[in-house]
Every structure is written in structure tokens, then in C-alpha cells.
Amino acid sequence: MKLERPDVRAHVLRAALLAIDEVGPDRLRVRDIAERAGMSSGHVMYYFGKRDRILVSTLLLSEDELAERRTAELATVADPREAVGRLVEMYLPAGAGDVRWRLWAQIVARPPQDEETLARIAGFTGAWARELARIVVRGVGEGLFRPVDDPEDHAMRMCRIMDSLASDVLLGLPGCDAGWAHEQAMRAIRRELLP
Amino acid sequence: MKLERPDVRAHVLRAALLAIDEVGPDRLRVRDIAERAGMSSGHVMYYFGKRDRILVSTLLLSEDELAERRTAELATVADPREAVGRLVEMYLPAGAGDVRWRLWAQIVARPPQDEETLARIAGFTGAWARELARIVVRGVGEGLFRPVDDPEDHAMRMCRIMDSLASDVLLGLPGCDAGWAHEQAMRAIRRELLP
């Protein structure tokens, strides 16, 4: 059986996700990926050209998948209050080793240059904010939340606060674990939504 | 003339700051620092042991110095409204290449393990928030700002929003330059302070 070019890429990215989970994106060697994908390092390079591009592509994949899971899962939550909690839980890192967030950290430390990738990255954060705004609007409509003057703006600010909380979790600052971050985020969000 | 041990370290860190400004913390080679400090690479390693520790120490130095400049400079600003603007300007990156922020990004991507360093890092962000809170309290006292229920909490949230804005600037997301970040930060802060 033979895999088409895009399939091989996807296969490599899954291997990368696995490998990153085990060794972390900073210590990740091309060989770690190649081993897990069952191919040679040179072969992986043939498909991606640069180690960095593997990381970026992996983040894009991971973020794409999470976005899908997000919309799917949030669709099943009727209560907006609960939906906010669920979104926050999905957005924030599950711990200091959270793959998705460690990838983000890596990308920020060494940002891609090409405009197209940057645009996609911006799109991700925008999508999260819009999703949150949608939930808030629904909650306001149902009289569960206090009206917000600009839901998009509010949502964006909340996502920004969560970004920073995530960063503290990743750093492993004393007392800053996943539960703490969730608590902090919820407090900030509730502050504006509940009187 | 002979430099004492701590002086040599400081000398190296200044060289590092210079070097980082020129090549960026990610591409920074130990040799880049050594050259600029007028010593051999081995010698630099003798003092720091690991390249990573140079980066961490450089961030700590840079952050210490900025904290000093901050308190010095803010003491000269009478109007709290102006002081807030000044603080925001000092906090946020001056551009995508901002040394201090690129160092932060590097540290988050590869966090130090030792508790003492982490505690110092946490201290920095705390100090920023306290400084902002102090200004806000003063402004409230003078009747310039709307009263805030918990100034520390407000300040921390604002700093978090700025962290995330900084990250967008560093990434070089389309439209996210230093001016944009300043504008966004000010809007978020004013939102709660001005009615």
C-alpha cells in the first residue's frame, strides 16, 4: 500500500504529535519523529525541508483538530454557563506539559515568516474568541448573563487573559497549575457576565 | 585591571544583551556573546555552565533594570492618566524584535526548572501589576478614575492582556505592531477606569 503525498505529511505530523508528547517540542529531534513514523530522518526532511516547518505544521494540525472537537462538543452543551466552562477547559493547557501550548510557545519564540501561516495563526485565535462571543450572546439572550456592550471585544479580552494564564502554567510558576488557571479564567469571565 | 567574579558575569550579560539585539535569542551562539565580551567561548561557559542559564540570567538582568527605570520614571509623572500610558509603553514590546520580550518567549518555550528562578520570574510580573495598581488607586483617589473593587486584580488582568498583545506583536501577526498593541491595551484599561 502506498500513501499519497498529503497522507505521508499527515502521517508524519501524527508521529510528531506523539513524539512531542514524549520528549517536548524543544528537545524534539527529527529522528524522534522519523522513528515513530517508521521512516528515515532524511525522508522526513524531504517532506518538510526544515525542522521548524514540522513544528508549525503540527501546531496547525493540532489547532485545526481542536477547533473541530470544540464546535462538535459545544454543540451538545445547552446551558451557556456550562458551555463557557467547557470552552475554558478546552482552551487552557491541561498541565505544564500540554503539547498544544508547548507548541505555541515554540512558535512564538521562533515565529514563522510567511504571511500565509501567520494569517492562519491569527485565524485560530479569532475563531476561539468568536466561539466564546457566540456563547455569551446566547447567554445574554436567555437572560443568564448581564448584557455586554461588545461581545467580540469581551471575548477577545478573555482569550488574552487565558493566553497569559497558560503561559504561567507552562512556566511552572509556583502555584500556577491547570486548576488554578481554570479558576482564574472563570473568575475573570464571570466578573463581567454575572452582576 | 582585573574584574571580580560577579563583574565578569555582569560583563558577559551586557555582551549577551548586545548580541541578542543583533542576532535574536534563538539564533544566538555562545560565540556571539564571547566575541562581544572579548573572551573565548570556553571562558563564557566557565562562568555560566549552560547556554540556557545565560539567557535566563540575561532576562533577570534586563527585567531588574527595567523595573528600576520604571519606578524612577513613573515617580516623575504626576498625572495618573499619563502614568498609566507610560507604564503601558514600558511594559509592551517596542516592536517584533524587542529583546526583553524575545527573551521571555525563549524562557517560556524552555522554562527553567529551579524554584528560585521561577519565584523571581513570578516576582517580576507581580511587581508590574502592583505598580499599575498603585497608579490606579492614586487616580481613583484624585477622582480621575472610576472606583475599582479590587485594584490588584484589575491590574493583574490588564497585565495579562498586555502579555497576550505582546505575543501577537512578537509573532508579527498581520496588523499587530507596537502601536496597535498600545492602543488595544489602553482601550482595555480605560474601559474599566473611565465611565
Add this chain to the structure above:
DNA sequence: TCCAACTTTGAAAGCCATTCTAAAAAGGGA
């Protein structure tokens, strides 16, 4: 069946942090 383009491998090149060796310089105590 044969050719041209694409895949795949494993080794070579080159770069860099880190370690090591040995020389040089300081610092004291007699």
C-alpha cells in the same frame, strides 16, 4: 518495456554546545 520523475535511504558535511587539557595568572605564606 523503457524512461523520466519522484521516493527513500543512509551516509557526509557542517554547525554548535559542552567538555577537556593544559597554560597562565593570582594569591598567600614562609
Add this chain to the structure above:
DNA sequence: TCCCTTTTTAGAATGGCTTTCAAAGTTGGA
């Protein structure tokens, strides 16, 4: 001042990892 010990310094050796390369293997179409 003269040794001896400790610290500092330079520069070369090591080992690991990305990236490049050359050659062998496949595929698909003419």
C-alpha cells in the same frame, strides 16, 4: 622573593543534531 595551590583563560576535542547529498529503488505513463 619563591613556591605551591587555586582560579581563570584559551583553544582544541567531542558528540549530537540538522541539513544536504549521492545513489538506489519505485512508479506511472508512453
